[in-house]
Amino acid sequence: MTDAEANRADRPSPQDDPELRTAQEERLKAVWKEPTGWRYFSAVNNDIVGKWYTLGAFFFFAFAGVLALLMRTQLMFPDNDFLSMELYNQAFTMHGTMMMFLFAVPVFEAVSIMLLPELLGNRDLPFPRLSAFGFWCFIIGGVFVTGSIFFGAAPTGGWFMYPPLSSEPQQMGIGADIWLLGLSFIEIASIAAAVELIVGVLKSRPPGMRLNLMPLYCWYVLVVAGMILFAFPPLIAGDLLLEMERAFDWPFFDPERGGDPILWQHLFWIFGHPEVYIVFLPSIAIVATIVPTFARVPMVGHSWVVLSAVGTAFISFGLWVHHMFTTGLPNISLAFFSAASEAVAIPTGVQIFAFIATLLVGRVTYSVPMLYATGALAIFVAGGLTGVMVAMVPFDFQAHDSYFVVAHLHYTLIGGVLFPLLGGIIYWYPFMTDKLLSDRLGKWAFWLMFGGFNIAFLPMHLTGALGMPRRVWTYAEGLGWDELNMISTLGAYFIGAGFAVFAWDVLRPKGKQPYAPRNVWNAGTMEFSQLVPAEHWGARCVPVITTRYPLWQQEGFLKDLDEGRFYLNDAEEGKRETMVTSVLDADPMQVLRVPGPSYKPMGAAVFVGLLFILGTFGLYAAAVICGAVGGVVILWWLWTGTSPIPEKEMKHAGRGVHLPLYRAGSDSVGWWAMFITMIGDLTAFFGLVFAFFFFWTIHPDFPPPGADIPEFWLACLGIVLAGLAWLTVWRGQARHHSGSVRAARFGLPAASLLAAGAVAAFIESARRGGLVPTSHAFDATCWIIVLWLGLHFAAGVVMLLYCLAGSFTGKMTPRYDADFANVLLYWHFMLVTACITFALLGLFPLLTGDGP
Amino acid sequence: MQSGEGTSLRIVHHPRGRRLIVLMPLWLAGCDGPQSWLAPAGRGADTVAGLFWVVVPAAAVIWTVVIGLAVYAGAITPRPHSEKGASRLILWGGIVAPTATIFALMVVSLFLLRDVTGNSADLTLNARGEQWWWRLAYEDPQGRLVPVPNELRLPVGHEAEILLTANRVIHSFWAPTLGGKIDMIPGRENRMTLTPTTPGVYRGQCAEFCGEAHAQMAFPVVVMQPDAFDDWLAGQAQPARAPATEAARRGAELFLSEGCGACHTVRGTPASGEVGPDLTHVGSRLTIGAGVLETSREALIDWIAAPEVVKPGARMPGYAMLSEAELGYLADYLMGLE
Numbered sequence A: 001m002t003d004a005e006a007n008r009a010d011r012p013s014p015q016d017d018p019e020l021r022t023a024q025e026e027r028l029k030a031v032w033k034e035p036t037g038w039r040y041f042s043a044v045n046n047d048i049v050g051k052w053y054t055l056g057a058f059f060f061f062a063f064a065g066v067l068a069l070l071m072r073t074q075l076m077f078p079d080n081d082f083l084s085m086e087l088y089n090q091a092f093t094m095h096g097t098m099m100m101f102l103f104a105v106p107v108f109e110a111v112s113i114m115l116l117p118e119l120l121g122n123r124d125l126p127f128p129r130l131s132a133f134g135f136w137c138f139i140i141g142g143v144f145v146t147g148s149i150f151f152g153a154a155p156t157g158g159w160f161m162y163p164p165l166s167s168e169p170q171q172m173g174i175g176a177d178i179w180l181l182g183l184s185f186i187e188i189a190s191i192a193a194a195v196e197l198i199v200g201v202l203k204s205r206p207p208g209m210r211l212n213l214m215p216l217y218c219w220y221v222l223v224v225a226g227m228i229l230f231a232f233p234p235l236i237a238g239d240l241l242l243e244m245e246r247a248f249d250w251p252f253f254d255p256e257r258g259g260d261p262i263l264w265q266h267l268f269w270i271f272g273h274p275e276v277y278i279v280f281l282p283s284i285a286i287v288a289t290i291v292p293t294f295a296r297v298p299m300v301g302h303s304w305v306v307l308s309a310v311g312t313a314f315i316s317f318g319l320w321v322h323h324m325f326t327t328g329l330p331n332i333s334l335a336f337f338s339a340a341s342e343a344v345a346i347p348t349g350v351q352i353f354a355f356i357a358t359l360l361v362g363r364v365t366y367s368v369p370m371l372y373a374t375g376a377l378a379i380f381v382a383g384g385l386t387g388v389m390v391a392m393v394p395f396d397f398q399a400h401d402s403y404f405v406v407a408h409l410h411y412t413l414i415g416g417v418l419f420p421l422l423g424g425i426i427y428w429y430p431f432m433t434d435k436l437l438s439d440r441l442g443k444w445a446f447w448l449m450f451g452g453f454n455i456a457f458l459p460m461h462l463t464g465a466l467g468m469p470r471r472v473w474t475y476a477e478g479l480g481w482d483e484l485n486m487i488s489t490l491g492a493y494f495i496g497a498g499f500a501v502f503a504w505d506v507l508r509p510k511g512k513q514p515y516a517p518r519n520v521w522n523a524g525t526m527e528f529s530q531l532v533p534a535e536h537w538g539a540r541c542v543p544v545i546t547t548r549y550p551l552w553q554q555e556g557f558l559k560d561l562d563e564g565r566f567y568l569n570d571a572e573e574g575k576r577e578t579m580v581t582s583v584l585d586a587d588p589m590q591v592l593r594v595p596g597p598s599y600k601p602m603g604a605a606v607f608v609g610l611l612f613i614l615g616t617f618g619l620y621a622a623a624v625i626c627g628a629v630g631g632v633v634i635l636w637w638l639w640t641g642t643s644p645i646p647e648k649e650m651k652h653a654g655r656g657v658h659l660p661l662y663r664a665g666s667d668s669v670g671w672w673a674m675f676i677t678m679i680g681d682l683t684a685f686f687g688l689v690f691a692f693f694f695f696w697t698i699h700p701d702f703p704p705p706g707a708d709i710p711e712f713w714l715a716c717l718g719i720v721l722a723g724l725a726w727l728t729v730w731r732g733q734a735r736h737h738s739g740s741v742r743a744a745r746f747g748l749p750a751a752s753l754l755a756a757g758a759v760a761a762f763i764e765s766a767r768r769g770g771l772v773p774t775s776h777a778f779d780a781t782c783w784i785i786v787l788w789l790g791l792h793f794a795a796g797v798v799m800l801l802y803c804l805a806g807s808f809t810g811k812m813t814p815r816y817d818a819d820f821a822n823v824l825l826y827w828h829f830m831l832v833t834a835c836i837t838f839a840l841l842g843l844f845p846l847l848t849g850d851g852p
Numbered sequence B: 001m002q003s004g005e006g007t008s009l010r011i012v013h014h015p016r017g018r019r020l021i022v023l024m025p026l027w028l029a030g031c032d033g034p035q036s037w038l039a040p041a042g043r044g045a046d047t048v049a050g051l052f053w054v055v056v057p058a059a060a061v062i063w064t065v066v067i068g069l070a071v072y073a074g075a076i077t078p079r080p081h082s083e084k085g086a087s088r089l090i091l092w093g094g095i096v097a098p099t100a101t102i103f104a105l106m107v108v109s110l111f112l113l114r115d116v117t118g119n120s121a122d123l124t125l126n127a128r129g130e131q132w133w134w135r136l137a138y139e140d141p142q143g144r145l146v147p148v149p150n151e152l153r154l155p156v157g158h159e160a161e162i163l164l165t166a167n168r169v170i171h172s173f174w175a176p177t178l179g180g181k182i183d184m185i186p187g188r189e190n191r192m193t194l195t196p197t198t199p200g201v202y203r204g205q206c207a208e209f210c211g212e213a214h215a216q217m218a219f220p221v222v223v224m225q226p227d228a229f230d231d232w233l234a235g236q237a238q239p240a241r242a243p244a245t246e247a248a249r250r251g252a253e254l255f256l257s258e259g260c261g262a263c264h265t266v267r268g269t270p271a272s273g274e275v276g277p278d279l280t281h282v283g284s285r286l287t288i289g290a291g292v293l294e295t296s297r298e299a300l301i302d303w304i305a306a307p308e309v310v311k312p313g314a315r316m317p318g319y320a321m322l323s324e325a326e327l328g329y330l331a332d333y334l335m336g337l338e
Helices: A005-009 A018-031 A039-041 A044-072 A085-119 A126-150 A174-203 A217-248 A261-296 A300-317 A331-345 A345-361 A368-390 A393-399 A405-435 A439-465 A480-508 A557-562 A598-617 A618-642 A669-698 A712-737 A743-768 A777-809 A818-847 B017-022 B026-031 B043-076 B082-116 B226-237 B247-257 B297-305 B323-338
Strands: A575-579 A590-593 A650-654 A657-660 B123-130 B133-139 B145-147 B152-155 B160-166 B171-173 B183-184 B191-195 B200-205 B218-224
Touching: A005 B297, A044 A126, A044 A405, A044 A480, A085 A126, A085 A174, A085 A217, A085 A261, A085 A405, A126 A174, A126 A598, A174 A669, A174 B323, A217 A300, A217 A669, A217 A777, A261 A345, A261 A368, A261 A405, A261 A669, A300 A345, A331 A345, A331 A393, A331 A590, A331 B017, A331 B082, A345 A368, A345 B043, A345 B082, A368 A393, A368 A405, A368 A439, A368 B043, A368 B082, A393 A405, A393 B043, A405 A439, A405 A480, A439 A480, A439 B026, A590 A650, A590 A657, A598 A618, A618 A777, A669 A777, A669 A818, A712 A743, A712 A777, A712 A818, A712 B152, A743 A777, A743 B123, A777 A818, B017 B160, B017 B191, B043 B082, B043 B171, B043 B191, B123 B171, B145 B226, B152 B226, B160 B183, B160 B247, B183 B191, B218 B226, B247 B323, B297 B323
Parallel strands: B123 B160, B152 B218
Antiparallel strands: A575 A590, A650 A657, B123 B133, B133 B145, B160 B191, B171 B183, B200 B218
């Protein structure tokens, strides 16, 4: 690879011709044009979808904020009757649920989808339609869940939804189903976005941007998306178990039939605690981007910051039990999880001190985003310190579920999520809209929110110490809480006023306001290389990166970029193209054709959404039909949008480099997406396996003595058939790849039949064994595992038939067989799933002495 | 009342609290309260309150240093510092200082954890969380179970062991002035110990969201002299008194004829329902409705007529169809059950 400098100065280049450049730009503009009129909503481009996504997340934030103000109004006086008990319980449940599931996580994904391609100097993320699909799922699910409050049908079980309160239909009505199914739908969308972001960071970095040159924001995206991948699936598994208990009376959480309510708490908090860092780290990422810009120096201790982010992620998976200190655990477990909880202070400390160090080294220009970052630090550090307190077990015995914890968590989340995010909105507003926000309004909003926040939440520590528990819709007077609650409520109104000022500044018409100058903050990262007004093409061309802050450290970078002197400076074939590079060193690997505007992601989201929504109301037939239609739309989308056979093998990507247009196997982005998705899927399956072993640990005998157990020999038949199905796919793919079309045409149907036989054998094994899912948690757990396997094998068969259809229609050939390679990867995971299923159903009862 | 304290719920006798008020600045008076863990009246609460007054000032100092440093670095610093010095700051401020601090805290908190979990109880009681009240029962010296719903009374200076479970949903048993909380979980039995150190009347409350009336699931906590406690428990073990007045007698009849006995037990009468609280000595209890109303004739009338109004979500049906006189008789009868 030649140096950019040398390229410009020493050699004449076709790019010296301004007319050529203009023609290129015209072609790029045409290709990346945003759809107009009513077709606007078919857009899939990251900048448009990211904008919708961000606005949607803030809409839910505002909604949840209004709920908070209603609650604070109710709590202003003792024995107040502003809100009824029913409405208050719905309000606090929805406040937590929306803030976590509809704001904090989605807004990270939204901002990241919007930023990533430009931050990486690339055109688009590898799967634009997946981003759009995730967005539509989010909006449909979000409106469904939040809308329920207008019908008095919102869930009332708290955002943690503990059974048995949530599992008995007599205790809680349809609200719990709305919560479980509506949020499962949104969680799937979150995982879809996480897959997109991981593949985006790993595979669409610009040439030369080795991992250690990657902007800190991208590191955090990688870490957080990875956390989502491991944290959300246990919750999805928990949702599945809880909904099965509610809808079909499978007793996972019913102690009278071998279940245990604590199982949910484990599954929920294995998700719920990493969740806290999932929402916190992205905001730290924003601070890590803002601080160097305004300090005018690269981040001091860059590697330490990266290591700390990774370390936080790891530790965060080992401290979920600190939400369960009062459930009666042995002291040794308490001590272990207490230590882990305290330990997370260290990587957090490193990150905070790295920011301070950077400010010390640089010459700081103070600005409104910096004001927000400083306010965030002041609030967050206080929340971190109270976090260290509640991590001490005896302290938690008192503070747990009191207003002390309410104060603590709002200090961490508002300091650790909201303020950095608002600072980030101000910082990237010119990037998003080409205009600047008002400094004056930004400061007003800041001081109203910052002051209001401390007025509202600082006294709450004391309210909690005076014994006020959380989640109470009313309280008696004379307990010492009256004045404190009054003060908190007044503070809350100031927060509301501050956010209203902020929202006005963001939304007010800015037609006459002049454009912001290009790179208005003099930042070092590539997203600010964008022209003003911005084009939808992401980057004029895909640059060569040799430094962490190219706008500061690479001489002539902007000029080279604007003159298209790097890669992919044209759209000769009239197709949307983006650069794919290798994971570690970012060597150019492929010119990836990405699809343009389409309604299919929206359609798929609508029908898959109906599957969940109709399921909520128990309309299972209609739900399944909609789910099937959704599946067909997804297949149609995949068929028309992915791995098209290109008109030529190679393409000149610029600077003398020729790259393939098609890649299969582990070289392709689709393979990576499948791999990452299946890691998440397997994690969800492990959630079910966890349930199995959890029951085993809490019961003296599991399966219980004399229980019916699955038929051993049928389980053996099941694993043999599953193994043969996998073998057929594996060998079939290999032989097909080496040229045998027949291998596909015979192997794919054969594998489908074997897979169907395997599922039938496992089902029969459980059925003939006499397992009745409503009788005992053991039976229910075995059945849920078989059900999981059955649904996954069914999806696997659909994939096999998709490939078969591809083979017959010429979409899939031995040369262009990316689909087959991806499906094989899926079946590798199915083999693991089947082996675990066999071990639990067939072998495990042998160990406990009840075998054949 | 047999408590011998003669206090209303709102007034708290609290010698230690007074001493604190004398010793510490005036604003600390705000830490007093019948449900405050900063006004401890038991060993566990005392430990945590002591911890609180160490870690909170320490946290305030750390906060001031870190934020002071950030403001200095961001807004005041006259000239850029060297990168070497700044890196050293990350090492000392971000790694060494927090590691040392949390290591010390860990050690301390492990010792305190051992302190707050006692295992030499003189008294055992069973506590079962119901929606939304407390089914408490003491083991008396004869080994019998004495049901005393919705009121926790303990002898000062004696460790009490409480065995906790729940019916249907999860609750959390919390008497903050005595010690921390432990959850009550269906299908499980948890254990906690409380050692009261200061006689007085306090308040406890459910700390785990348990459905509609969670906010109004409370209980009075009375710490008594051991002799008074023994007398009280012996009294509670007795069957109900016969009605002493004509009005109370008519109330007793109504109690049975209106079906109250289907849910409530009055020992010594045919009323033997197990769904709601045992009312054998309801007249001697400080509150009704699980800490919601102070016991009085008027409160009983309000409660019986419309529990749903006093405590939204309460499972007891209202008896508004009874005449005012009939409600009065019932209240007279129940007030007489001392």
